[in-house]
Amino acid sequence: MAKSPKGMVGKTVESLGDYLKEQRVSAQLSLRQLAEQAGVSNPYLSQIERGLRKPSADVLQQIAKALRISAEQLYVRAGILSLEDGAGGSVELAVLADAGLTERQKQSLLKVYASFLELNAAEGDSHEPTDGPDSGTDS
Template sequence: MTQPDEGALNAMIGATVKGLREKSGLSMRELARRSGVSQPFLSQIERGVSAPSMITTYRLADALDVLPGALLPAPPASRVSVIRAGEGRSIPVANRADAAAGRALVMQPGNPLEVIDYRIEPGQYISEWFELPGELAVYLISGVLDVEISGHPTVRLEPGDLVSHPADLPHRWLLVDDEPAHALLAIAHPGEGAALRAPSHS
């Protein structure tokens, strides 16, 4: 599957965000207020100057009452989708230079299923708190990862382990032993508006 270059992709995402905002009758200022994304940064996204991080993508989707995949370009029309090694949109977890990036394998308009491939290196920021309606599962391929789930004991994952839980429980990941980790995250969104958001205590 041929993918557009980074600049073209950012421009498409920006145009999509702007179109959804205008369709919702929201000013840029109001969308910034609802999403918690600063208005200057939102302007950069809409103009294709900056790319939204994972947390920003989810905050904007939540404020616009759409699934996160609605902000990304639609794939070619087909009931069968194949993502080859190295393909998939790379999206950093947060808007910071040291943030780990996930490769969105499944994150498409209208699709409630989301699958993200994370390869986390020591020193990369991964500990952003998230919560969302729906269900999620984390499968660890390599390394060691602690999964903190609000109100529950920390779950330590080793290769071959999987943890699943209601995604509306605030949760985050922590790298263990300063070693790389490789994990797959699967999210089942219940429908439109089911976007990730940062919990109030994060």
Template sequence: MPDDLPPVGNVLGSFIRAQRQMANLSLRELSALTQVSNPYLSQIERGLSEPSARVLKSIAEALNVSAEALFFQAGLISEPQQRECEATEAALRADSRLTDDQKKALLTVYRTYLRTNGY
């Protein structure tokens, strides 16, 4: 790995921290939402631990980001799949004709279909 690229854990941890901060959540609040311990979340954010897929899914749901985005940051899926998922989710979030609850419901259904199809 080139010296100018941070380790995957640091990229993932930084991404999770940024998403948590944008959601105005403390580590304790995120811990309560994910049922993942506060110290473990801190280790993930600092790049000291590599979370399982289950933990990543839990964090994604709590932060209202796609699990695919976290899987990409963790190096578990390739960029094209992640870009396609992000574009679809961004389109759903941007549709001003839908209420926030409708957007959340559609995102949940979309993510469920992707998981069912193995993505």
């Protein structure tokens, strides 16, 4: 019954898995070969392709490198990046590319950033800062 409790996340992961499998097949790599080149286990990669697991940004980057495709494409497919909004892509990519952050820190920053974007979108046309332009300065 609880086939996909995560709803849209399951759909995103499934399309990611399908996309990865298409890329792997077109690169003429076996599952085992790609897993070895990406530095992940064969069963884990199989689970990603079947939509059972959602890989981290770091794992996606390793897979993209092994497939010789853009990591950004995989981030979009995995739902980590949303380029349709036209906002933020470069910030998200910078966070994901920062080797000084742990995976958990990267995900936390991306969640906070996304929540700010949602908040701003919900406020609509009000683009004025809530604090005055001189807030924090004593002139």
